[in-house]
Amino acid sequence: MYGRIQKQSPNSKEQRYPYNVPYRGNFRDFNFWKSSFLIMDPKERTKRAQLFSKAAQTYDQYAKPQRCFAKILAGVLKGHLEGKRVLEVGCGTGYFSELLLKEHPAELVLCDISDGMLEVCRKRFKNHPEVKFIKADAECDYLGERYDFIVSNLAFQWFSSMEDGLINMRRHLKLSGDLCFSTFLKGNLREISEFAGIGISYPSYLEMIDIVEKVFFSVHLDPGRCVCHYPNVQAMLRALKATGVTAVSNSTLHWTKDRLNIFKEEYAKQYTDEQGVYLTWKGVFVYLHD
Numbered sequence: 001m002y003g004r005i006q007k008q009s010p011n012s013k014e015q016r017y018p019y020n021v022p023y024r025g026n027f028r029d030f031n032f033w034k035s036s037f038l039i040m041d042p043k044e045r046t047k048r049a050q051l052f053s054k055a056a057q058t059y060d061q062y063a064k065p066q067r068c069f070a071k072i073l074a075g076v077l078k079g080h081l082e083g084k085r086v087l088e089v090g091c092g093t094g095y096f097s098e099l100l101l102k103e104h105p106a107e108l109v110l111c112d113i114s115d116g117m118l119e120v121c122r123k124r125f126k127n128h129p130e131v132k133f134i135k136a137d138a139e140c141d142y143l144g145e146r147y148d149f150i151v152s153n154l155a156f157q158w159f160s161s162m163e164d165g166l167i168n169m170r171r172h173l174k175l176s177g178d179l180c181f182s183t184f185l186k187g188n189l190r191e192i193s194e195f196a197g198i199g200i201s202y203p204s205y206l207e208m209i210d211i212v213e214k215v216f217f218s219v220h221l222d223p224g225r226c227v228c229h230y231p232n233v234q235a236m237l238r239a240l241k242a243t244g245v246t247a248v249s250n251s252t253l254h255w256t257k258d259r260l261n262i263f264k265e266e267y268a269k270q271y272t273d274e275q276g277v278y279l280t281w282k283g284v285f286v287y288l289h290d
Contacts, residue, residue: 143172
């Protein structure tokens with residue numbers, strides 16, 4: 001369907017289930033795994049949920065890269081969701097969800113860890129009976145009955161363990177189900193990393209291939225990037241904070257006023273074109289088939 005790289009399935013159960021826990025039965029037997037999810041640090045879960053709830057009302061106005069990646073991912077999914085049961089992981093304020101609804105899924109279940117984000121979505125889709133809502137941490141929680149498609153736009157980078165998150169996604173797919181998502185890669189926010197030496201650690205393209213191949217056997221990855229422009233450096237830093245990139249924005253909070261001013265001035269000199277100050281968001285579009 002997506003021109004995936006087909007891999008031959010291993011013969012033995014030990015090969016087919018190369019996870020952190022030994023194979024203990026039918027992978028699709030819900031009674032086997034339904035009560036044995038990963039336990040995430042409650043404080044970390046609460047902190048993440050509060051972060052996004054706080055940002056919910058202003059998130060859309062700053063989410064330039066999220067919109068850019070959402071449009072590309074929606075284009076890939078065009079023509080494949082009609083009549084399907086679809087789960088969106090990390091729905092946020094529902095921008096990507098709106099694009100998904102244009103494909104006429106039979107049911108679209110929106111999942112987010114944040115009450116604030118889900119409240120925005122409930123208002124946004126109040127006239128869409130086919131849209132349902134789940135508050136959950138998709139990395140480790142039970143997400144309801146199985147789905148034809150699971151999709152996600154720029155949410156998987158928040159997982160504590162990408163591999164564990166993918167295992168949970170696969171548990172919730174029907175036979176021959178599909179998982180399609182976008183996430184960030186090493187080299188994201190390159191300008192800030194090169195100029196100031198601060199940033200977030202992301203997997204490389206090859207590391208991402210290794211991760212997904214541990215869980216799925218039909219995989220295809222397409223790298224992508226989005227260059228976003230801002231009126232000035234202060235607006236760029238404000239957008240990073242508003243969309244949750246706190247590892248970068250919080251680092252600048254510990255700078256002196258003079259150092260911050262120097263950063264703004266020098267960054268603008270190096271990374272400005274006719275459209276304004278720019279920042280590169282580097283990611284990958286991942287298509288997996290069970």
